Amino acid sequence: MAGRAGVSWTSRALRLRLPADLGRTVAAVVLVGAAYYLGARLGLGLSLIERNVTPLWPPSGIALAAFLVLGRWTWPGVGLAALAVNLPISTGPVPALLTAAGNTLAPLVAAIVLERVGFRRQLDRQRDALAIVFLGALASMTISATIGTVTLLSSKAIGADQLAGAWAVWWTGDAMGILAVAPFLLCLPLFRELEPWAARRWIEAAVILVLTTVLVSWTAYTDLPVLFLVFPLLGWASWRLQLRGAAPAALVASLIATWAATRQLGPFAGKSLLEEMLILQAFNATVALTSFFLAALVTERMGFARALMVAATDLEQRVKDRTAELNATNDRLRREIDQRQETQEQLTREEARTRREHQIADTLQRSLLPDRMPEIPGLAVAARYVPATADLHVGGDWYDVVQLRDGLIGLVIGDVAGHGLQAAAAMTELRMAVRAYAVNDPSPVAVMNSLHRLARELPMADMVTLLYVLYDPDTGTVRFTNAGHPPALLIDNERTRYLDGGLAPPLGVVGHWDYAEATQRLRPGATLLLYTDGLVEKRTLSIQDGLDRLLAEACGVEWPDLDGLCDHLLSSLAETGQVADDIALVALRPLALAGTPLSLDVPADARMLFQVRHALRRWLRESGVNARDAGEIAIACGEACGNVVRHAYGAAPGDMHVEARLVDDSIQLTVRDQGRWRRPADRGGGLGMTLIHGLSDSVDIDTDPAGTTIVMRRTVVIGGEG
Numbered sequence: 001m002a003g004r005a006g007v008s009w010t011s012r013a014l015r016l017r018l019p020a021d022l023g024r025t026v027a028a029v030v031l032v033g034a035a036y037y038l039g040a041r042l043g044l045g046l047s048l049i050e051r052n053v054t055p056l057w058p059p060s061g062i063a064l065a066a067f068l069v070l071g072r073w074t075w076p077g078v079g080l081a082a083l084a085v086n087l088p089i090s091t092g093p094v095p096a097l098l099t100a101a102g103n104t105l106a107p108l109v110a111a112i113v114l115e116r117v118g119f120r121r122q123l124d125r126q127r128d129a130l131a132i133v134f135l136g137a138l139a140s141m142t143i144s145a146t147i148g149t150v151t152l153l154s155s156k157a158i159g160a161d162q163l164a165g166a167w168a169v170w171w172t173g174d175a176m177g178i179l180a181v182a183p184f185l186l187c188l189p190l191f192r193e194l195e196p197w198a199a200r201r202w203i204e205a206a207v208i209l210v211l212t213t214v215l216v217s218w219t220a221y222t223d224l225p226v227l228f229l230v231f232p233l234l235g236w237a238s239w240r241l242q243l244r245g246a247a248p249a250a251l252v253a254s255l256i257a258t259w260a261a262t263r264q265l266g267p268f269a270g271k272s273l274l275e276e277m278l279i280l281q282a283f284n285a286t287v288a289l290t291s292f293f294l295a296a297l298v299t300e301r302m303g304f305a306r307a308l309m310v311a312a313t314d315l316e317q318r319v320k321d322r323t324a325e326l327n328a329t330n331d332r333l334r335r336e337i338d339q340r341q342e343t344q345e346q347l348t349r350e351e352a353r354t355r356r357e358h359q360i361a362d363t364l365q366r367s368l369l370p371d372r373m374p375e376i377p378g379l380a381v382a383a384r385y386v387p388a389t390a391d392l393h394v395g396g397d398w399y400d401v402v403q404l405r406d407g408l409i410g411l412v413i414g415d416v417a418g419h420g421l422q423a424a425a426a427m428t429e430l431r432m433a434v435r436a437y438a439v440n441d442p443s444p445v446a447v448m449n450s451l452h453r454l455a456r457e458l459p460m461a462d463m464v465t466l467l468y469v470l471y472d473p474d475t476g477t478v479r480f481t482n483a484g485h486p487p488a489l490l491i492d493n494e495r496t497r498y499l500d501g502g503l504a505p506p507l508g509v510v511g512h513w514d515y516a517e518a519t520q521r522l523r524p525g526a527t528l529l530l531y532t533d534g535l536v537e538k539r540t541l542s543i544q545d546g547l548d549r550l551l552a553e554a555c556g557v558e559w560p561d562l563d564g565l566c567d568h569l570l571s572s573l574a575e576t577g578q579v580a581d582d583i584a585l586v587a588l589r590p591l592a593l594a595g596t597p598l599s600l601d602v603p604a605d606a607r608m609l610f611q612v613r614h615a616l617r618r619w620l621r622e623s624g625v626n627a628r629d630a631g632e633i634a635i636a637c638g639e640a641c642g643n644v645v646r647h648a649y650g651a652a653p654g655d656m657h658v659e660a661r662l663v664d665d666s667i668q669l670t671v672r673d674q675g676r677w678r679r680p681a682d683r684g685g686g687l688g689m690t691l692i693h694g695l696s697d698s699v700d701i702d703t704d705p706a707g708t709t710i711v712m713r714r715t716v717v718i719g720g721e722g
Contacts, residue, residue, distance in 0.1 A: 044085070061178050062177070067111035086103075095155040102145075105147070123295065137174075141171055168277040171277075179287070186247070190243060204241070205241055216257060227257065237249040238292075264276070382585075386574060397415050407611070411470075412467070414532075433454050445481060447481075464483070467481075480517060488529065489531070498547070499520055526590070549573060592622070593619040598660040609642060619660060635695060647675075669712040695714070697713050697714045
């Protein structure tokens with residue numbers, strides 16, 4: 001684990017992100033490079049070994065400050081400037097390149113390490129002062145010192161006996177650049193970010209700088225070891241002015257001490273190079289640690305004091321607020337006691353109103369659902385509706401079966417979000433709209449587009465799910481579109497499955513949607529089941545588990561009776577006791593007509609003539625009757641049924657029975673009513689019976705008090721093209 005964590009940290013630490021603004025990036029890189037170069041020229045003026053080993057290397061502090069403030073992406077400016085500085089003073093391009101790499105890598109590593117330990121450039125914590133001294137300066141600068149001195153030794157610029165001294169001077173110079181220059185540069189943004197100083201603070205800062213300059217300069221010219229006298233001044237600056245006063249004072253002290261060391265003045269007189277560097281580094285490290293640590297300590301304590309003051313003020317205000325709240329609560333309790341009786345009466349009235357609304361919604365919903373399924377020749381249709389039994393939960397579940405032109409059958413089932421009168425009213429609007437749209441254009445896409453516009457324009461419920469199915473008995477296919485509703489279930493011995501095509505979001509949810517329809521073959525004997533989510537959703541089960549249960553129950557047993565299938569599914573899947581949500585079911589099953597006589601009992605209504613002709617044509621087609629014969633037989637049947645509608649019952653309602661049988665190679669068609677035919681008026685009519693006789697081989701008409709029976713017979717061709 002430790003190894004992997006280390007690799008991950010390294011990849012994150014070395015990730016150098018470039019700003020998006022290329023122009024500003026280039027300008028910043030150029031400015032950093034220029035500052036680095038100028039600082040390098042200043043530092044080389046203090047070199048002790050060859051021309052490139054100096055006890056003060058300001059560019060290291062400039063580079064670290066740039067990496068911390070601007071970002072590590074400025075490293076190209078540092079690298080190029082370091083190369084430009086080292087080329088003239090190195091023995092060749094390779095040593096210059098290696099030295100420049102060390103000068104760039106050391107501050108870059110220091111910035112990465114400081115960021116990793118949570119360093120803050122404000123130096124307002126003790127840990128920040130310790131980090132920049134020990135990690136940023138003393139530890140990280142060993143990289144540049146090691147690379148630089150090894151390069152000098154390899155290029156024979158120094159001998160092996162000079163290696164230790166050169167390394168000490170190099171390390172001292174780079175560390176000095178960090179300790180003296182970096183904090184000074186980091187404190188400059190604080191003059192803009194923190195509270196501005198008053199005039200007396202500026203005077204106090206100037207006095208500290210002057211005294212520090214005078215005192216350190218005097219120690220540089222005296223033989224007495226009195227460098228320590230500068231520490232009280234640094235403590236004064238740290239205590240009174242924090243980093244903004246301590247950093248400039250520490251920089252002045254370090255610069256003067258370094259200048260004295262390069263000229264072997266004062267405490268550095270008569271010392272070897274290694275001794276000079278050790279004394280200088282000890283002094284500079286102590287200056288930095290003392291000033292920055294004390295400044296961070298004072299800043300931290302001041303922050304604690306401010307936080308305590310804010311907390312005390314906040315606590316005092318909270319006590320006042322709490323006292324006011326308690327007083328207000330007492331007043332409110334007294335008012336609530338006075339209002340309790342009135343509130344109870346209001347709740348009683350509201351409960352009564354809600355119950356009345358529930359009753360109205362329940363009555364409205366039940367009155368608008370089909371009271372019975374239409375009798376469609378060649379089709380079996382069954383439906384069930386179970387209302388929610390939870391208190392006042394009348395939902396928006398609904399269904400409908402619509403007989404359309406050309407013998408098409410429309411099935412629709414939907415669920416309006418919410419409960420109560422509003423959901424029932426929205427359900428009513430949608431049911432009427434589906435019927436109107438389907439009569440105009442029964443295709444699923446056209447109906448869904450119209451309903452979507454209706455849901456968007458009218459103030460309906462927040463969400464409406466709906467499944468619309470169009471069944472064509474002639475082709476035995478269903479076309480459907482599903483707007484966020486549970487999928488229809490195709491129950492077929494060959495393959496029972498959910499129909500997942502034609503999917504779309506619920507109505508009114510999105511501004512626009514391109515609806516699409518899916519098609520499925522529905523063979524005779526197969527069952528198409530539409531249902532609402534109340535059948536498959538349970539509080540303790542996911543909807544997918546409910547769908548799996550429904551599929552298992554539907555596959556378990558064959559149900560020749562659709563009513564029995566619906567009752568079985570409700571008893572197996574619905575919750576016992578209370579039903580949390582409404583449940584609606586609609587089942588459709590095409591029946592095989594061939595091989596058995598066709599028997600139809602329909603109202604004697606002109607609107608039923610098309611259904612009778614359509615069922616007869618289908619029966620003739622499935623029985624293999626020649627298309628020409630089938631067409632003429634359908635015309636004769638239509639004329640006979642039309643006579644029943646016009647003459648049998650008058651304005652009173654009545655029924656008619658239509659029966660077709662295949663006897664050997666002939667069709668026997670019977671049309672029977674229970675009415676009393678009116679005498680036809682002399683208006684030039686009678687063409688219907690003439691047409692019936694012309695299209696039939698024989699016609700028998702029997703009239704008695706029980707009604708009239710017309711029997712037509714015609715020889716047909718089975719299986720011919722006609």
